[in-house]
Amino acid sequence: MTNESPRWYKSSYSSNGGDCVEVAANVATTGAVPIRDSKQVGGPTLTVSTDAFSSFVDGVNAGRFGTV
Template identity: 55%
Template sequence: MNDKQPAESNWFKSSYSSGEGGACVEVATVETAVRVRDSKECAGPQLAFAPDAWTSFVNDIGRGRSN
């Protein structure tokens, strides 16, 4: 897995997130990975996923499949 950190400007929040803080995650893509972090802890730990695994996850959630 690529451990390169994305630039600050490459992170984005879901359109469902409000601008009021709360429980949000941010996502960024770098070369061969999709990285996820807590929007309240930008300097904190991140998860990294292979792009095909992330796509499968997002598609499953969109279809209402949670496990």
């Protein structure tokens, strides 16, 4: 476990429309990646395994998800 505080990052591809998620990859050394809604910075976070997050990013990069 780490005592490091999460540093939240928003994708550079996010437009400032407010529909964004943020990720705190700096604490991924714990084996988990926290994700949150950028509009709810004090709200709940979703934590996924580093493997699951890596698979998600690979899927995004490969275009396996549709656009809205």
